[in-house]
Amino acid sequence: MRADLQISWEIPSTRPGLAGRLERFMGPGKCRSESVVETLGLLGCAALLATGLWTSQTAHELSTVQLVVVALAGLDLIGGVLTNSTNAAKRWYHRPDPGARRARLLFVSAHLIHLAAMGLIVLSGDLAWTLANAALLLAGAVVVEFAPVHLRRPVAMALLMATVLVNLFWLPVPTALAWFAPLFFLKLLVCHLVPEAPLERRRDA
Incomplete structure (x- = not known):
């Protein structure tokens, strides 16, 4: 590790009320960069x-x-991939708290709404697409979450590739919507569920 960087799991305090809830949702202590x-x-x-x-x-x-x-799905997935990749989010969602695992799985499960909206509204009631991707999401989330910590990243990557391939060959959508599945599973299986050490610059560097 570079001498000017350090791993820090210390979660900074958050403001009270709605502002604090938003900070905790995005990850407290996000740096300006x-x-x-x-x-x-x-x-x-x-x-x-x-x-x-x-x-x-x-x-x-x-x-x-x-x-x-x-449009809403695209903005949420693009923003979600970036936000869940930050050190602040990793520190918060993978904190040593007995309830953190439940919170991560609930976060993933909430995205079934995204699948329902895409499959039933945008794809005009494609129930097979919706249910198949819901099964891929829930099964993939459980596999990643309960994999040994040191294997979660490659397990998540393998599942990401599998879900993308399944969507491309067996659950096809119009080309203009082909971005949805890769970004959806990238956000949840990799960016959200994979723990990574939160790095920050040393204060004395």
């Missing part, structure tokens, strides 16, 4: 997604409601 990367990454990737959708025939065939669902 992490916020900058998040913001620039979100803006850049959202612009790419919007441009891709705008130039695709599929987007022009969607209703206003379907486009709103797609």
